[in-house]
Amino acid sequence: MIIPCPWCGERPHTEFAYGGDATIRRPAEPAAASDAEWFDYLYIRPNPAGAHRELWHHAFGCGQWIEVRRDTLTHRIEGATPASGAEIDRDG
Amino acid sequence: MARYSIFSLLSHARSGHADWPLAWRDPEPRRAYEVVIVGGGGHGLATAYYLAKEHGITDVAVLEKGWIGGGNTGRNTTNVRSDYLLEPNAHFYEFSLKLWEGLSEDLNFNVMLSQRGRLITAHFDSQADALIRRANAMRVHGIDSEFLTREQVRQRVPLMDFSPTARFPITGGFLQPRAGIARHDAVAWGYARAADARGVDIVQNCEVTGIRIDAGRVTGVETSRGFIGARKVAIVVAGNTSRVAAMAGLRLPIESHLLQAMVTEPVKPILDVMLSFGAGHFYVNQSDKGELVIGGDMDGYNSYAQRGNLPMIEHVAAAAVTVFPCFSRLRILRHWAGIMDMTMDGSPIIGKTPIEGLYLDGGWCYGGFKATPASGWVCAYTIAQDRPHKLNERFNLARFSRGYLIDERGVGNVPAAH
Numbered sequence: 103m104i105i106p107c108p109w110c111g112e113r114p115h116t117e118f119a120y121g122g123d124a125t126i127r128r129p130a131e132p133a134a135a136s137d138a139e140w141f142d143y144l145y146i147r148p149n150p151a152g153a154h155r156e157l158w159h160h161a162f163g164c165g166q167w168i169e170v171r172r173d174t175l176t177h178r179i180e181g182a183t184p185a186s187g188a189e190i191d192r193d194g
Numbered sequence: 195m196a197r198y199s200i201f202s203l204l205s206h207a208r209s210g211h212a213d214w215p216l217a218w219r220d221p222e223p224r225r226a227y228e229v230v231i232v233g234g235g236g237h238g239l240a241t242a243y244y245l246a247k248e249h250g251i252t253d254v255a256v257l258e259k260g261w262i263g264g265g266n267t268g269r270n271t272t273n274v275r276s277d278y279l280l281e282p283n284a285h286f287y288e289f290s291l292k293l294w295e296g297l298s299e300d301l302n303f304n305v306m307l308s309q310r311g312r313l314i315t316a317h318f319d320s321q322a323d324a325l326i327r328r329a330n331a332m333r334v335h336g337i338d339s340e341f342l343t344r345e346q347v348r349q350r351v352p353l354m355d356f357s358p359t360a361r362f363p364i365t366g367g368f369l370q371p372r373a374g375i376a377r378h379d380a381v382a383w384g385y386a387r388a389a390d391a392r393g394v395d396i397v398q399n400c401e402v403t404g405i406r407i408d409a410g411r412v413t414g415v416e417t418s419r420g421f422i423g424a425r426k427v428a429i430v431v432a433g434n435t436s437r438v439a440a441m442a443g444l445r446l447p448i449e450s451h452l453l454q455a456m457v458t459e460p461v462k463p464i465l466d467v468m469l470s471f472g473a474g475h476f477y478v479n480q481s482d483k484g485e486l487v488i489g490g491d492m493d494g495y496n497s498y499a500q501r502g503n504l505p506m507i508e509h510v511a512a513a514a515v516t517v518f519p520c521f522s523r524l525r526i527l528r529h530w531a532g533i534m535d536m537t538m539d540g541s542p543i544i545g546k547t548p549i550e551g552l553y554l555d556g557g558w559c560y561g562g563f564k565a566t567p568a569s570g571w572v573c574a575y576t577i578a579q580d581r582p583h584k585l586n587e588r589f590n591l592a593r594f595s596r597g598y599l600i601d602e603r604g605v606g607n608v609p610a611a612h
């Protein structure tokens with residue numbers, strides 16, 4: 103698979119470490135979160151067959167975390183954005 | 195069912211083996227059954243067989259979307275062993291190994307179990323300590339295990355790199371002598387034939403597309419061949435567990451990942467043990483045809499594609515030639531992948547669900563072939579009695595929310611252990 107890193111361009115996936123489902127969110131207020139919320143966060147995975155938003159870490163590249171849109175049935179990659187949500191100014 | 199024997203073989207030889215009866219029927223699905231099993235892999239077929247044999251429940255259909263054994267049952271490297279550290283796993287897999295040992299006779303179908311032993315090499319002290327601890331735990335549970343010296347490993351597997359310059363010096367090895375390999379297709383076919391003979395309908399090309407639930411109770415399944423009513427439904431679909439369970443509104447602690455394997459061209463007998471490299475991703479056994487069957491680790495990203503990428507093949511092959519330099523000139527004949535249902539603690543889920551009459555047998559990660567007989571046996575028990583057997587009560591779905599993980603590797607909530 104070729105992953106289009108927003109910073110580095112197209113790179114083989116072997117340069118990246120997989121970080122799992124990008125839609126899983128740690129409870130915003132850990133102390134206030136219920137057991138059920140923690141259970142969901144730690145264990146429950148939507149595990150879709152098809153479109154998947156997922157995290158990859160460009161470990162052997164720029165070191166940035168990115169969010170990749172990939173199809174789990176075909177491995178087709180639609181695109182990638184910075185996981186931080188940062189806007190990239192390529193000229194700057 | 196006409197029994198297979200030396201006499202049936204001889205009598206069919208007279209007609210040139212042209213008139214063997216079909217091994218199982220190809221029935222049209224009926225409108226309703228007492229039990230419907232979704233998924234015709236080894237586990238689903240074994241569940242049906244033990245429902246009929248142990249519990250006298252024969253009004254059963256196994257619904258398979260493709261052909262039986264075409265999922266992970268037909269894609270795995272067939273390592274059968276019971277070398278687990280934790281108690282629930284130890285008892286369950288040892289029960290399974292005992293069923294394996296009598297399986298060919300029980301099914302009247304040769305599953306070609308070859309108990310050649312499985313050896314994990316040790317390369318450094320902390321790893322050896324962990325293996326010795328596991329070997330001791332197994333003995334405490336009454337399961338055979340041995341720890342070998344470097345010399346003993348060399349006697350068993352002389353082709354490994356024992357040179358002074360070896361990249362991974364071998365310091366010892368962990369052996370379960372009763373571990374073995376089996377013929378994967380024969381397991382599916384043997385269970386299918388024996389279940390069919392007891393009245394079970396095996397329906398291929400029948401995809402389950404929905405699960406009908408009425409007031410918290412399952413009433414049947416929607417399929418590509420119409421609605422089929424059922425008092426009880428079991429989901430036994432391995433890599434597709436999340437998808438089928440979602441039809442009943444269940445959300446599971448599972449991710450689906452792909453695992454690859456490969457075979458080389460056949461060579462003369464060179465390896466009479468199942469060998470796992472203890473310091474990386476590579477294990478191997480030699481098939482009866484002479485091919486080296488080689489496995490490694492998952493690709494490592496969610497997938498339902500049933501095919502993998504070449505970097506993992508290269509990674510595993512690199513480990514193979516590092517520890518077996520003589521493999522370096524073998525050519526790979528083919529490689530393939532299966533989709534594994536990876537639970538968040540690396541152990542399976544076999545039991546009841548919050549929906550009455552709906553049962554789940556899944557989360558096999560990449561070690562479920564060895565579990566096939568025991569999985570079918572306890573799943574059948576759970577369906578028939580509507581409660582888990584002692585052997586599978588710890589594998590319940592609620593263990594994740596209650597904090598009773600069965601985390602063999604001791605690594606917490608990652609869907610990558612087995």
Ligand SMILES: Cc1cc2nc3c(=O)[nH]c(=O)nc-3n(C[C@H](O)[C@H](O)[C@H](O)COP(=O)(O)OP(=O)(O)OC[C@H]3O[C@@H](n4cnc5c(N)ncnc54)[C@H](O)[C@@H]3O)c2cc1C
Pocket residue numbers: 232233234235236237238257258259260261262263264265266267268269270271272273274400401402403430431432433434438453454455489530531532533534558559560561562563564565
């Ligand atoms: C490369 C590889 C190597 C492995 N090596 C080993 C090993 O050495 N030792 C070991 O113990 N285990 C191993 N495993 C794991 C093992 O193969 C599985 O855990 C085991 O075979 C699962 O059996 P099953 O019957 O549950 O699943 P499967 O054989 O996958 O059967 C599930 C069936 O359900 C069907 N299905 C799915 N969805 C539907 C639907 N909606 N309607 C109807 N039918 C449906 C599928 O078509 C499939 O036939 C390996 C797996 C792989 C991929």
Ligand SMILES: [Zn+2]
Pocket residue numbers: 107108109110111160163164165166
């Ligand atoms: Zn990058």
